[in-house]
Amino acid sequence: CCAGLKRAVFPAFLCRCTCPAVQKGDKNMIEIVFNESAGGCLKAAQHFGKGEYRPHSAFALLRSDGRKASKKELEQARHEFEEKEKAAWERAVPLGGTAADVFSFELGLSIGDISEKQPSVQRRRALELLYPLSCIPGEEDCLSRMLQHASENLNDVLRRVQSGESLRIWYSHSPEELCGLYWLMEQFARSEACPDSLSLVKLPDWDIQD
Numbered sequence: 042c043c044a045g046l047k048r049a050v051f052p053a054f055l056c057r058c059t060c061p062a063v064q065k066g067d068k069n070m071i072e073i074v075f076n077e078s079a080g081g082c083l084k085a086a087q088h089f090g091k092g093e094y095r096p097h098s099a100f101a102l103l104r105s106d107g108r109k110a111s112k113k114e115l116e117q118a119r120h121e122f123e124e125k126e127k128a129a130w131e132r133a134v135p136l137g138g139t140a141a142d143v144f145s146f147e148l149g150l151s152i153g154d155i156s157e158k159q160p161s162v163q164r165r166r167a168l169e170l171l172y173p174l175s176c177i178p179g180e181e182d183c184l185s186r187m188l189q190h191a192s193e194n195l196n197d198v199l200r201r202v203q204s205g206e207s208l209r210i211w212y213s214h215s216p217e218e219l220c221g222l223y224w225l226m227e228q229f230a231r232s233e234a235c236p237d238s239l240s241l242v243k244l245p246d247w248d249i250q251d
Contacts, residue, residue: 071201072143073210075221079244080145083136083211087143090133096123144194146225148187151216155224158231160191199234207238213246 074080102110102118110118148160153167168184202208210225212218222241229235 070138070142071198071206071208072138073198073208073225074143074145075147075150075212075218077145077147079211080143083143084140086136087138087140088135090130091135094127094130096126144198146191146194146221147217148191148221149217150220150224155220156227158228159195160188164188164191195228199228199232202229202234202236205237207240208236209240209242211242211244213244215246218244 072083074083102115104110148164149167149171152170154163157163165184165188168187172184198208210222212222
C-alpha cells in the first residue's frame with residue numbers, strides 16, 4: 042500500500058508519493074490507472090519536486106458564515122497555503138518517467154460485460170447507460186472516440202510489454218479500479234504479452250487535506 046500517495050482536487054491536481062517502493066520510476070516503466078484524474082495526478086507526480094518551487098496555484102477562500110474575506114485575510118491564507126505547498130515540493134521525490142508512459146482506462150468497467158477482447162460493442166452499451174447524452178445516431182460521438190482511444194492504448198501497452206518494459210498498476214478497492222485490474226489481467230492472459238516485471242500499488246481510499 043502506498044499510503045503516501047495524495048490526490049488533491051483543489052487548488053491543483055497533485056500527486057505526492059513518499060512510498061519508497063514507488064519513488065523514482067524505473068526506466069521504461071509503464072504506468073496504468075483506471076481514472077483520468079488519477080492519470081493527470083500521476084503525470085504531475087513525475088515532475089513534482091523537480092527544480093525550484095514556483096507558486097502556481099489558483100486560490101479561493103470560502104467562509105462558513107458566507108462573509109466575504111478581506112484582502113488581508115486572503116493574503117494571509119494564500120501565504121500559509123503557499124508555505125505548505127513549498128514544503129511539500131521540497132520534500133517530494135519526482136516519480137520520473139514521461140506522460141507517454143501513463144495510460145488511463147476509464148471505461149466504466151464496473152458495469153456490464155467486460156469479457157470482450159477489445160473495448161467494443163458490449164463496452165459501448167455500458168457507456169451508453171452512463172453517458173446517454175453522448176449518443177448521437179449517425180454521428181461520431183465521444184463514446185466512439187473513447188473506445189478507439191482505449192483500444193489504441195491497450196494495443197500500445199501490450200506491444201510495450203512484449204518488448205520487455207516493466208509495468209506498474211495503480212488501483213484501489215473502488216469497483217471501477219478493481220474491475221479494471223481484473224480486466225487488464227485478462228487482456229494479458231489472452232495475448233502473448235506477459236509482463237517480465239509487474240508491480241501493483243494499492244491506493245488509500247481517500248486522503249482528505251485541510
